[in-house]
Each structure stands twice: as structure tokens, then as C-alpha cells.
Amino acid sequence: MIPEEKIKEACVEILRRSATQLPMDAVNALRRGYENETDDVPRMQLKAILDNIDLAVKTGTPMCQDTGVHIFFVNIGKVDVNGLDSVINEAVAEATESVPLRPNAVHPLTRKNPGTNVGVRMPYINYHFSDNDYLEIGVMPKGAGSENMSRLAMLTPAKGLKGIKEFALETMLNAGGKPCPPVIFGLGIGGSADIAMHLGKQALLRPLGERHPEEEIANLEREILAAINDLGIGPMGMGGNTTLLGVSAEYAHCHTASLPVAINIQCWAARRSLVRLYPDGLAEYPLEVIQ
Amino acid sequence: MSEKRLTVPLSEDDVRALDAGDIVYLDGIVYTGRDEVHIHALEHAKEGKEIPVDFKDGVIFHCGPIMKKDGDKWVTVAAGPTTSSRMNSLEPEFIEKFGVRAVIGKGGMSAPTIEACQKFGCVYFAITGGAAVSIAKGVEDVLGVEWFELGMPEAIWILKTKNLGPLIVGIDTKGNSLFADVDKEVEANVPKVREKLGI
Numbered sequence: 001m002i003p004e005e006k007i008k009e010a011c012v013e014i015l016r017r018s019a020t021q022l023p024m025d026a027v028n029a030l031r032r033g034y035e036n037e038t039d040d041v042p043r044m045q046l047k048a049i050l051d052n053i054d055l056a057v058k059t060g061t062p063m064c065q066d067t068g069v070h071i072f073f074v075n076i077g078k079v080d081v082n083g084l085d086s087v088i089n090e091a092v093a094e095a096t097e098s099v100p101l102r103p104n105a106v107h108p109l110t111r112k113n114p115g116t117n118v119g120v121r122m123p124y125i126n127y128h129f130s131d132n133d134y135l136e137i138g139v140m141p142k143g144a145g146s147e148n149m150s151r152l153a154m155l156t157p158a159k160g161l162k163g164i165k166e167f168a169l170e171t172m173l174n175a176g177g178k179p180c181p182p183v184i185f186g187l188g189i190g191g192s193a194d195i196a197m198h199l200g201k202q203a204l205l206r207p208l209g210e211r212h213p214e215e216e217i218a219n220l221e222r223e224i225l226a227a228i229n230d231l232g233i234g235p236m237g238m239g240g241n242t243t244l245l246g247v248s249a250e251y252a253h254c255h256t257a258s259l260p261v262a263i264n265i266q267c268w269a270a271r272r273s274l275v276r277l278y279p280d281g282l283a284e285y286p287l288e289v290i291q
Numbered sequence: 292m293s294e295k296r297l298t299v300p301l302s303e304d305d306v307r308a309l310d311a312g313d314i315v316y317l318d319g320i321v322y323t324g325r326d327e328v329h330i331h332a333l334e335h336a337k338e339g340k341e342i343p344v345d346f347k348d349g350v351i352f353h354c355g356p357i358m359k360k361d362g363d364k365w366v367t368v369a370a371g372p373t374t375s376s377r378m379n380s381l382e383p384e385f386i387e388k389f390g391v392r393a394v395i396g397k398g399g400m401s402a403p404t405i406e407a408c409q410k411f412g413c414v415y416f417a418i419t420g421g422a423a424v425s426i427a428k429g430v431e432d433v434l435g436v437e438w439f440e441l442g443m444p445e446a447i448w449i450l451k452t453k454n455l456g457p458l459i460v461g462i463d464t465k466g467n468s469l470f471a472d473v474d475k476e477v478e479a480n481v482p483k484v485r486e487k488l489g490i
Contacts, residue, residue, distance in 0.1 A: 041312075041459070041469075044457070044459075045419050048419035048422045048425060048457075049419060049421065049422060051422075051425055052419070052421065052422040052423065052424050052425040052426075055424045055425055055428075056424045059424060061368055061369060061424045061427075062357060062368065062369050062423065062424075063369075063421065063423065063424060064369065064371055064420075064421040064423045065354065065355060065356050065357050065368075065369040065370055065371050065423040065444075066355070066371070066373070066421075067357065100357060100359050100368060101357070102355065102356075102357045102369075102443060102444055103442065103443055103444070104444065106442065111327070111442075111445075113441075113442030113443070113444075113445075115442070115443070144374075145373065145374045145397075145398075145420065148374070148377075162489070162490045165488040165489070165490050166488075166490050168488075169481075169484060169485070169488065169490070173477070173481070176398070176399075176470075176474070176477075177397070177398040177399060177470060177473070178374045178376055178398040179374075180397065180398075180420035180421050223487075223488065224488070226487065227484050227487040227488045228484070230480055230483060230484050230487060231477050231480050231481070231484055232473065232476050232477050232480050233473065233477055234473070236397060236398070236417065236419060236420055237398055237399065237470060237473060238417065238459070238461075238469055238470070238473060239469075239472075239473045239476065267420070267421060268421060269421045
């Protein structure tokens, strides 16, 4: 049995890491974007972003005041665990105090804020199972600026690949500078309405620049990335060549009569963190982050 | 494009002298206020009730900061802008009713706010979204908090700023908007993008 206290400690740690240290794949994409810009305004925006990332690491401070709501991806290997739901909730409340994180989770109608980031079904925990000899817990803090621009389309099969591309273009035009570009598209294709949205979010866990293993999907990712960057929306919607840092797609088979497509937008602060916990209590943090 | 340092309270002349694209650094009091502050303040005004701060010639920052208590004192941990367009439907009336001279945010605002800026003498400053640690360095002191019951992100934080910026004038008092300019360029690029996508 992995001790609950160890799991809680590790969860607080990934919450702290995710808020304060950006994964290297996102940092590198932002650096490339900065090098590709020639005009003053987009260069100034990307410089401010890169300087802020450095300052956040140096001071151990959350890089963005919107520390998001917390989406967990738990993968249970061949290990004994107990009470994961409550352990994760406790870790979120503790990290909200200790990091600190902004208390973002409110009741959707009364807007009452419990102040802990813990509420009904929040943090949201996705459970999966594997044959690994460890427990893996990933967290994605998701800010509202980007989430608010995320969209779902229930296309007809006749719309096909063109319909998906059309939807990607519309989604970026609708988002403009609002989701803190440069952004990342998590593209979920197929399944059902809820599955497509979920796949879009899951796709954002993949390191930037790592293409889908299937050529057809990988080509779609490349094509959307290259074309959208020609729109000229640019960093913070103030013009420039860097609108999209990446496109990651995941798909599921779907009903013969439908073609669900979802785009989950992630802001430049593409924060995520991961821990692997072994039965002997060892905790491994495999993600390469900015130091 | 020029670079200026301005002190709050801002005069109408101060803001009317600014052009879209200018860079500004601010000193003085800045109030945070986003969705709930806009809604509540306008409701109060409608009912003839006082609001706890005076926005006249002041600055409202679309920001829900992370604050931490150090003894009795609040300290700003991170304070970047939130998406201003959520306040699109409320900002023109807010500018008119409360006489605010500058709005700080990200992502720009729609035509009615551009008109209100022109009519009442107000500017919109854009600051880099997510650059929250750098921006917090421009906050020298937290003088207080009002409407704390709205929650940390939605409260009115009274910030004493020093050299807050760089702020880019995104909307000036002459009807210019950097964001509207980018929108036009983007629209012109759409056919090329469609061709590239084969749609």
C-alpha cells in the first residue's frame, strides 16, 4: 500500500511545480516564437512572457495569477492505494494555502467561493488503469481565459476533414487575442460530444512538437498549425507570426452518423506536472521543466 | 509611438494626449475590478447606493490577483490581467457613471467601449496576459481590499503602484484600437489561410 501521506505530499508538490515551472517543451516553443518575430509589439509580448517565466522559477511564484481549476489524470498501476479522492482534495486545499494558488472554484450559480479550490466535482479526477508497477498522477491547472474559448462542433460526416479544418479556423477567429495567445489546440475528434471534449483536453498532455503516431492525424496537426499561424493574430492578439504554439490531436471511433470535433484551447502557460509513486514510497517527477 | 510615465489620478488631458501604440508606466492608485465588481458597482449606482471606492480620474485593472497575508498586511503574489472582453457589455456604462480614466486588461474591448473612451476621455491599456509575477513587481503596496466577500479574484484590491508597466495604449481617445487594426489584418489574411487549408 502506498501511504496516503506520501500521495498527498506528492500531489501538493505537482500542484506547486505546475504553477511555478513551465515544461521545457512549452518554453522552447515560446523561445522559437520570439526568434521568429520581427516586429516590436509581438517581440515585446513574448519577451515579457519569457522574462516572467524566469522570474516565476527564481522566486517560486505562480507564473500566472490564474492558477486554474485542477484537472487530475490518475493512472493506477499494479499497486495498492486507498482513498485517492479525498487525498487529492486535501492536497488541493493545502496547496491553495501553501503555494499559494488563487481560489478559483466557485458554485456555478451562486458564485460562492469556498476559498479552497475544492467543491462539488472539483478538483476533477480522471481515473485510468495500467499494468505499470507505479501509481501515476498528473495535474493540469486550467485557466479560464483559454477554457472559455474552447468549443465543440457536432459535424455531419459529409463535412469530413474539410469541416474539421473549417472549425479550427473559426475557433481561432472567434478566440482572437482573448485566450492569451500564443495558444495550443487540443483537438479531439470522434467519439461522442463528451468524448471529443475529453480527448481535446487529454491531447494537451502530450509534449509540444510530438506528433500523433498515425500519419493522417499527424498531417492534420501540421497543416492546422502552419495555416493558423498565417492569420497574424499574434501574441496577445496584438499582431505577429506566433498565434499557435502547437496542435495535438487525439481521436476515437464514433457513430457512423456523426463527426464530433472539439478544440480545447490552452494558453501559453501550458502548465502540467506528473508524479510516479512506487510501493516503496519513492516519488519520481519525470517531466522536464525550466530550472 | 512614445514612452510616458503618468501619475494617477489622471486628468482628461493626460489621457487625451495618448495615442494607440504609446507605452506608458503608471504610478499611484490602481483598483482591481472584473466581472463581479462591474456588476455590483453598476447595480449600486442604479439603486443610488455608494460604492466603497472612488473611480473618478482613476484606473480600473481587470485583474484577479493572488494575494497572501503576511501578518496583518496583504502582499501581491501575482497580478496579471484577465480577459477584458467579458466586461464588454458593462464597461461603457462603467466609464460614464464612475469617470474612470483608464482601464487595464488584455485582449482588447469592443466598439461600444471604444466609443465610450472617445466620448468620456478614457484609454484602454493592454498588458501582457499571464506575466503576473513581473507585473506584481509594479505593485509597491496593498492599501486595502473592499468587497472581499466576492472572493479573492473578484474583490476590489487597492494597489499602490510604482512604475507599473509596460502598458501599451490599446484604445486611445480618438477612436483608434490596436486590436481593431489587427482584426482587419486578420480578416485580410483569411482567404490565404483557407487556401492553405484547402477549404
